[in-house]
Amino acid sequence: MGSVTLAELRHGLRRWLAPAVAVVLGVAFLTATLAMRSTLNATVERFAAAQVAGADAVVSPPGKSSSTTGLTADQLQTVRQLPGVTQVDVEQSATTTVRGPDGAPLDVVARTVDPDQVVLLSGRTPAGPGQVVLSESAASALGATTGSVVTVGGAPGRAESRQVAGIVRVPGSTGVAVVIGTSGELTRWSGTTAYDALLVRAGGDQAATADRLRAALGSGVTVRTADAEIAARVDRLVVGISQITMFFAVFAIVAIFVSALVIANTFQILLAQRSRQLALLRCVGASRRQVTRSVVGEAVVLGLLASAVGVAVGLAPVAALAAVSDTVQLVQLPIESLRVSALELLVPVAVGLTVTVLAALQPARRASRVAPLAALRPELSGPAQTRASRLRLLAGGTTGALGFTGLLVSALRGEALPAVLCGVLSFLGVVLVAPVVVPLLARGLGRVARVAGVPGELATDNTVRNPRRTAATSTALLVGITLMATMLVGAQTSRAAIADAVDSQYALDVSLDAKGQAVAPALVERVERIDGIERTARLRAGKVSVGGARAAREQTVLGLPSDATAVLRDPSVVTAAAPGTVLVDELTAADLGIGDGDPVRLGPVTLTARVTDRSLDAFVVTAQDLARIAPDAPVAAMWLRLSPGADAGQVVGAVQRATAGTEVEVGGSAGARAELDSLVNLMLAVVTGLLGVAVVIALVGVANTLGLSVLERRRETALLRALGLTRRQVRRTLAIEALLVALVAAVLGTALGVLYGWAGTRALLGTYAAGAVPQLPWLLLTAVVLAAAACGLLASWAPGRRAARTSPVAALAAD
Incomplete structure (x- = not known):
């Protein structure tokens, strides 16, 4: 049986290309993760040793x-x-x-x-x-x-x-x-x-x-x-490295999971096409065990070869990074050379081999059950199973219901780990019921495709003809799109939730504080002319004696002008400031023994205290009350609000240069907000790039499924050509079929991504996102759907050309 295995690999290289690429990419990702971890650990050890040398x-x-x-x-x-x-x-x-x-x-x-x-x-x-x-x-x-x-x-x-x-x-x-x-x-x-x-x-x-x-x-x-x-x-030092390694390991697992789906689908189709060959082997005396051993042998050879290539591909970028480490630094340390152990080379090979063999086991068992009499049938392959088992649907429905329920409960409670586990469980339920859900969605989208005439009808029928194959093909793409949508929605929702929290705690973009002293008029004018500032407010302040039940001290009192609230990101910070009242933060109120509603004497005026949980650097009163408290109070502070899209770093830098040499202190949250946005955008770019690997693997699977289905339906296509279907219509049929599979994955993945993105944000941020609603980046989500559709069309190009070249006479001839 070994000669049969090698022969199959030699004569079916095109058929084995897709699963080989899937294994190569998955193993390469894992290899790069392990090699980077080992290299960074060695770098840290050298750095620590140099410090203590x-x-x-x-x-x-x-x-x-x-x-x-x-x-x-x-x-x-x-x-x-x-x-x-x-x-x-x-x-x-x-x-x-x-x-x-x-x-x-x-x-x-x-x-x-x-x-x-x-x-x-x-x-x-x-x-x-x-x-x-x-x-x-x-x-x-x-x-x-x-x-x-x-x-x-x-x-x-x-x-x-x-x-x-x-x-x-x-x-x-x-x-x-x-x-x-x-x-x-x-x-x-x-x-x-x-x-x-x-x-x-x-x-x-x-x-x-x-x-x-x-x-x-x-x-x-x-x-x-x-x-x-x-x-x-x-x-x-390696705490950060371990976190980075875990971060990349997650995507390596995703890539390997998608690879397993592609491999299993490929073996299932290939063995279905070879049913007559396997039946002939049974007729000449091959046992079921020998047939299974033959198929598993093919998987072993494929897994070993592809894993070896994957290891080489994975080591290349790490070696390149080490070569340019004088100019590129990771985790703040220069990388001197690539370090990797033999075990770290063997583990990816073992994982790739194991995944390939496990993915081929079920198709191998099914192939061993081919009846010898099947060799006498004229069809190239037996009929495909079109209905998912009731047990599978029951298990999928139950798993999905439990997973989604647990996900929502965990998200509302702000429990991250249970939310992740329930999210995985819910997605497993989706995968189990995919043979039912995916054909239904494909049939719904197919109604639109039927306007393309005969190619649209044929594509829709082909898509729903074999639910398991269509589900397996779309599921591989579904994983990548779901994770991309999750990250896009999660990043947007997190950014909005954190921005709201920052606004509530630090409502000012930029503040200038002269600590009760006068700000020079020339400085005020210079600041107001800085590009990128949308609104400004000048605030007068003075130092007066403030008395409380426990103590008395000199305190800065800030007068709030009518235009000040328009500068704040969160006006509710000072909405309690009203004529006849003074706004005091909790810490200062506790020090002075002031309670909410207590009378507070500020210089010659007595006002009613309003205690707030917001952080304030001064007592806040209205501008009219300040005029009574300290009539000669100068302009001692400025509040600045940045224009939409302004570069916070440049604006804050310009303000700092304008105030250089003075005693004016520059503060505010613009820098923190800009740093947060930069971090979120960087993480989003990195994650999107990493998930792109899973999407590439999935698209390889789509192309492979279409290509193998072309071979499987060769006689059917020839018959259609003989009945008048043109080559262009054949190509169009395959293109619409690929488009339907991609769009089903895109629509379902986007819907799941919205839920997972919101739930993940709610679970991770807890009380900071208590009122968060899903923020949908419509432009980016639309781009994901369009990109999936475009990639589906691209995946159909080579199979479509191959199908269009089918000769009606040659294909209809008996094998």
């Missing part, structure tokens, strides 16, 4: 490697005086301010970094006297280059003018603004005297050194050997 033991704050309190100077001195200690290096970080050449301030992270651990982009390192080294993010934000003069240190008396000696990339801090300095410089710039870690060299046994340090420092610190510290740092 040369040390015998590491001292850090209790329970963590760094802390806001950190280690003290006394502890550092104790370690340095310990017998046998030859050198102590410190790791230190703090927050400070750097002003660029134009005076614009930037909050940065000041760090002590070994020059050997950075990538020099320009200039030199380490810095010399009167110089400083900046990360590329800090230099870009400040508009600084090598040789520029910047001012480091935010507190009065700590600011130092420094020349930029070099610009570097700091591994582990990509995208973070960093200024590099010595421990003494960090103390001067920020005022901090705490240390994140002490790297101790003693020139002896690591364990003995750690024991001496523990004895000298007591239980208030964590002491590890260098090897243990490297392992601990790797564990912390």
